[in-house]
Amino acid sequence: MSDILEQIKAEIARVSSATQQANVGRITAVADGVAHVSGLSRAMSNEMISFPGDVFGMALNLEEDEVGVVLLGEASHLKEGDEAKTTGKLLSVPVGKELLGRAVDALGRPVDGKGPIAAKENYPVERIAPGILPRKSVDQPIQTGIMAVDAMIPIGRGQRELIIGDRSTGKTTIATDTIISQAAINKKGIAGDDKNFRPVYSIYVAIGQKSANIARTIALLEAHGAMQYTIVVVASAADNPSSQYIAPYAGCAMGEWFMRNGMDALIVYDDLSKHAVAYRQISLILKRPAGREAYPGDVFYLHSRLLERAARMREQDGNGSLTALPIIETQAGDFSAYIPTNVISITDGQIYLETDLFNQGVRPALNVGLSVSRVGSSAQTKAVKQVGGKIKLQLAQYRELAAFAQFGSDLDARTKSTLDRGARIIELFKQPVAAPKPMEVEVALLWAMHNGHFDKIAVKDMIRAAASLEEYFKSTQTALLGKIAEKKVLDDGLEGELKAAVEQWSRTFGAE
Amino acid sequence: MVATPAIKATARRLLALSLDEQGAVSAERALEVIKVLEANPPKRGLRVLLKTYATYLESHLTKTQARIEHAGNLDAAALQELLTSLEQRYNRKLEPVVTENPALIAGVRARVGDDVFDNSFASTLQTLRQSLQ
Numbered sequence: 001m002s003d004i005l006e007q008i009k010a011e012i013a014r015v016s017s018a019t020q021q022a023n024v025g026r027i028t029a030v031a032d033g034v035a036h037v038s039g040l041s042r043a044m045s046n047e048m049i050s051f052p053g054d055v056f057g058m059a060l061n062l063e064e065d066e067v068g069v070v071l072l073g074e075a076s077h078l079k080e081g082d083e084a085k086t087t088g089k090l091l092s093v094p095v096g097k098e099l100l101g102r103a104v105d106a107l108g109r110p111v112d113g114k115g116p117i118a119a120k121e122n123y124p125v126e127r128i129a130p131g132i133l134p135r136k137s138v139d140q141p142i143q144t145g146i147m148a149v150d151a152m153i154p155i156g157r158g159q160r161e162l163i164i165g166d167r168s169t170g171k172t173t174i175a176t177d178t179i180i181s182q183a184a185i186n187k188k189g190i191a192g193d194d195k196n197f198r199p200v201y202s203i204y205v206a207i208g209q210k211s212a213n214i215a216r217t218i219a220l221l222e223a224h225g226a227m228q229y230t231i232v233v234v235a236s237a238a239d240n241p242s243s244q245y246i247a248p249y250a251g252c253a254m255g256e257w258f259m260r261n262g263m264d265a266l267i268v269y270d271d272l273s274k275h276a277v278a279y280r281q282i283s284l285i286l287k288r289p290a291g292r293e294a295y296p297g298d299v300f301y302l303h304s305r306l307l308e309r310a311a312r313m314r315e316q317d318g319n320g321s322l323t324a325l326p327i328i329e330t331q332a333g334d335f336s337a338y339i340p341t342n343v344i345s346i347t348d349g350q351i352y353l354e355t356d357l358f359n360q361g362v363r364p365a366l367n368v369g370l371s372v373s374r375v376g377s378s379a380q381t382k383a384v385k386q387v388g389g390k391i392k393l394q395l396a397q398y399r400e401l402a403a404f405a406q407f408g409s410d411l412d413a414r415t416k417s418t419l420d421r422g423a424r425i426i427e428l429f430k431q432p433v434a435a436p437k438p439m440e441v442e443v444a445l446l447w448a449m450h451n452g453h454f455d456k457i458a459v460k461d462m463i464r465a466a467a468s469l470e471e472y473f474k475s476t477q478t479a480l481l482g483k484i485a486e487k488k489v490l491d492d493g494l495e496g497e498l499k500a501a502v503e504q505w506s507r508t509f510g511a512e
Numbered sequence: 513m514v515a516t517p518a519i520k521a522t523a524r525r526l527l528a529l530s531l532d533e534q535g536a537v538s539a540e541r542a543l544e545v546i547k548v549l550e551a552n553p554p555k556r557g558l559r560v561l562l563k564t565y566a567t568y569l570e571s572h573l574t575k576t577q578a579r580i581e582h583a584g585n586l587d588a589a590a591l592q593e594l595l596t597s598l599e600q601r602y603n604r605k606l607e608p609v610v611t612e613n614p615a616l617i618a619g620v621r622a623r624v625g626d627d628v629f630d631n632s633f634a635s636t637l638q639t640l641r642q643s644l645q
């Protein structure tokens with residue numbers, strides 16, 4: 001008790017010794033979460049501005065005699081004539097491990113009813129991205145647990161990989177599966193005795209989505225034990241455009257904390273199309289000149305400065321990383337629209353999902369031809385590369401030849417074998433929601449495919465066969481899986497063991 | 513409605529017309545400007561224009577004034593000292609406008625342009641409350 005008294009006394013002494021100096025202005029107009037404020041001549045860009053009733057905003061537009069301030073949180077009581085005040089602080093959010101397991105708003109305030117968050121540090125939401133010097137090229141994998149992605153579009157820590165597709169093509173699922181996969185790996189790694197194990201913490205930023213969808217995502221993460229390694233930043237469709245505009249930068253600041261403290265983090269921006277729309281709305285209110293598709297001219301910078309902040313740091317700079325998975329929703333598959341092309345040009349590759357494939361039951365609905373990872377292959381786990389390296393090409397050939405498939409028996413033997421292999425790979429890559437596979441299981445399955453052990457299985461039985469083989473490995477070959485997980489590369493010895501195991505399984509599966 | 517850049521530009525021109533040779537707001541000229549506006553209103557946006565003009569007038573006015581609010585006693589010597597230090601800071605003559613404001617509880621609050629200097633007890637309490645949140 002006396003402690004608190006001392007603290008308050010010290011605080012009183014501190015604040016009363018100084019004359020408070022501020023720069024003030026008055027609201028001249030307020031609408032849609034944006035206040036126009038006259039005065040505030042000394043406001044800095046991105047400075048936190050305070051309003052009556054403990055409302056805060058961020059100075060966005062600095063003009064000669066007026067400042068445009070985006071208001072954060074509930075601000076409907078503000079009106080023309082109210083006083084605004086500079087705070088001398090850049091808009092910041094709480095950061096740190098205390099936020100794991102929590103859902104927060106764009107200012108880092110809890111929205112999950114689980115009580116206050118005792119964060120020890122704050123980071124500014126806007127920050128200049130690390131320069132070239134402290135960065136290092138991507139060389140460690142992010143295991144998404146989605147076999148098609150890990151085999152053909154590998155993602156490395158510090159990479160920016162876009163997930164793009166029309167509505168309801170499984171975009172969010174790719175991201176949440178990746179988060180769930182990290183949680184499974186973290187759990188095992190932290191319990192294990194590898195001193196060099198590096199957990200990956202996740203931040204999921206929901207922008208402009210319906211609250212029900214966000215709740216579903218949180219429930220999914222919760223159900224798979226992933227929330228304890230995850231921070232969810234929420235700016236739903238019901239929140240004002242200002243909160244939606246700030247949310248990704250706030251989430252990024254939380255991710256940067258991990259990176260700057262030598263840890264690895266993964267951030268999902270779901271999605272940046274809605275983010276751009278929120279920004280367009282704000283710009284409209286601020287009367288900024290509009291350009292293509294009515295977006296303001298600096299919309300490119302909106303996303304480039306956000307995604308630039310994902311990086312892999314050098315050893316001497318702490319060795320941390322921030323991997324970004326931005327999501328973009330296309331309209332009728334048109335990725336040449338303004339926002340998609342912008343984001344494609346900023347990222348290191350894209351995972352392109354397609355409605356047609358999704359409807360045919362190919363899920364994840366990955367278009368292999370249009371999906372790439374420009375930097376991830378140097379980070380891909382050796383063993384996966386050994387068994388999955390050729391698969392992308394095989395699938396591409398399959399797609400080209402598939403048009404001929406209708407001629408059936410007239411095909412030459414090589415064409416036919418390409419078609420047979422392709423059809424089975426497609427089946428092998430079908431994977432349900434929230435069922436990420438560990439790397440060693442992916443290797444075992446891909447090895448079996450690569451070496452023709454599925455060739456005799458009818459295409460319609462492939463899913464069942466792959467599930468059976470996976471189950472067989474998990475129940476009877478745990479030692480072998482453990483060795484693959486540890487060595488991360490297949491030598492002759494391991495290949496021999498894989499061969500023996502898969503052949504044994506073939507006999508039992510064939511006998512069923 | 514929000515002032516468009518065109519309206520702001522017009523308001524700025526009206527402000528320039530409302531200043532005397534020394535660059536201070538002249539009530540006489542300002543009233544003249546409003547009379548002319550009334551006689552020749554723009555096709556649209558008169559209200560916004562007037563509002564913007566008023567904001568500019570006020571902000572110009574406050575730059576040449578030191579608006580001093582106080583709670584409790586403020587003797588002439590202390591007032592003069594405060595005024596001198598503000599004039600030195602801004603390097604220009606300031607016209608003192610002194611009012612009593614009991615809401616400050618105790619102390620002084622001075623405003624020049626949109627800068628505010630506040631050592632009132634009310635602001636101390638406010639800062640304290642925010643820092644303990």
Ligand SMILES: Nc1ncnc2c1ncn2[C@@H]1O[C@H](COP(=O)(O)OP(=O)(O)OP(=O)(O)O)[C@@H](O)[C@H]1O
Binds near residue numbers: 166170171172329431
């Ligand atoms: N691999 C999969 N297997 C089976 N169902 C899937 C798979 N991926 C996604 N789905 C289902 O498809 C639906 C849409 O998925 P998801 O929400 O991930 O898509 P989205 O592209 O993010 O959609 P939106 O445009 O609404 O954001 C969900 O019901 C999801 O469960």
Ligand SMILES: [Mg+2]
Binds near residue numbers: 171173
């Ligand atoms: Mg989605």
